Amino acid sequence: KQEVTQIPAALSVPEGENLVLNCSFTDSAIYNLQWFRQDPGKGLTSLLLIQSSQREQTSGRLNASLDKSSGRSTLYIAASQPGDSATYLCAVSRTGTASKLTFGTGTRLQVTL
Amino acid sequence: NAGVMQNPRHLVRRRGQEARLRCSPMKGHSHVYWYRQLPEEGLKFMVYLQKENIIDESGMPKERFSAEFPKEGPSILRIQQVVRGDSAAYFCASSLLGRQETQYFGPGTRLLVL
Numbered sequence: 348k349q350e351v352t353q354i355p356a357a358l359s360v361p362e363g364e365n366l367v368l369n370c371s372f373t374d375s376a377i378y379n380l381q382w383f384r385q386d387p388g389k390g391l392t393s394l395l396l397i398q399s400s401q402r403e404q405t406s407g408r409l410n411a412s413l414d415k416s417s418g419r420s421t422l423y424i425a426a427s428q429p430g431d432s433a434t435y436l437c438a439v440s441r442t443g444t445a446s447k448l449t450f451g452t453g454t455r456l457q458v459t460l
Numbered sequence: 461n462a463g464v465m466q467n468p469r470h471l472v473r474r475r476g477q478e479a480r481l482r483c484s485p486m487k488g489h490s491h492v493y494w495y496r497q498l499p500e501e502g503l504k505f506m507v508y509l510q511k512e513n514i515i516d517e518s519g520m521p522k523e524r525f526s527a528e529f530p531k532e533g534p535s536i537l538r539i540q541q542v543v544r545g546d547s548a549a550y551f552c553a554s555s556l557l558g559r560q561e562t563q564y565f566g567p568g569t570r571l572l573v574l
Contacts, residue, residue: 379561390464390551391503391565436503440561447493447505447516448553448563 349374351439351451359457360427368422368454370437375415377439381448382411382422384433391436395422427458462487464554464566472572479539479546481569485554492535493563494527497549509535542573 350373360366379398383391395404395411397420403412410423420437434455438448465484473479485492494506505519509529520527529535539546549570553563
């Protein structure tokens with residue numbers, strides 16, 4: 348059974364800092380990994396998707412890496428802004444077709460002025 | 461292209477009533493997923509449907525819960541005889557098979573059972 352864990356559970360940083368969020372998964376037979384952000388009371392916004400054959404993906408100030416062999420992914424946020432405050436979730440899918448996602452527990456990020 | 465739509469956004473029911481949650485996938489998407497987020501917990505998969513077919517319902521409680529995705533119209537998640545433990549946020553996602561399989565999520569329906 349796939350288990351996804353995110354560390355830390357909560358993080359508070361001053362504006363402008365670079366930060367790293369961690370995600371680990373127990374079953375390396377994944378098809379892809381997605382990072383989402385969730386704002387309070389809102390739905391999920393997809394940030395980055397990494398296929399299992401890829402090592403990283405970048406979008407603006409965000410960079411996500413994937414190491415399947417060690418069961419880890421990191422989300423790097425450069426020059427953090429107060430607008431980045433949200434809960435960040437990673438999720439993995441296992442099979443080769445569109446399939447269910449197994450979500451991590453989330454990291455609640457607060458970027459302060 | 462409108463995103464995934466869910467309605468209602470908020471739903472209040474008394475114990476024993478029925479709850480019907482609707483999800484309209486993104487245009488052209490024929491795959492729908494339902495997830496549940498209990499208070500202070502992560503999102504858990506419930507069911508995966510294609511048009512007129514349930515593909516994977518391994519996360520669905522055995523009793524009182526059912527889902528459908530008819531040929532025409534939205535996907536429906538139905539909860540019969542609701543109990544307080546059903547209070548949660550229910551999210552729907554859709555995807556387009558053949559692409560990168562990114563799942564696009566709706567804003568969720570927050571169900572409160574009194």
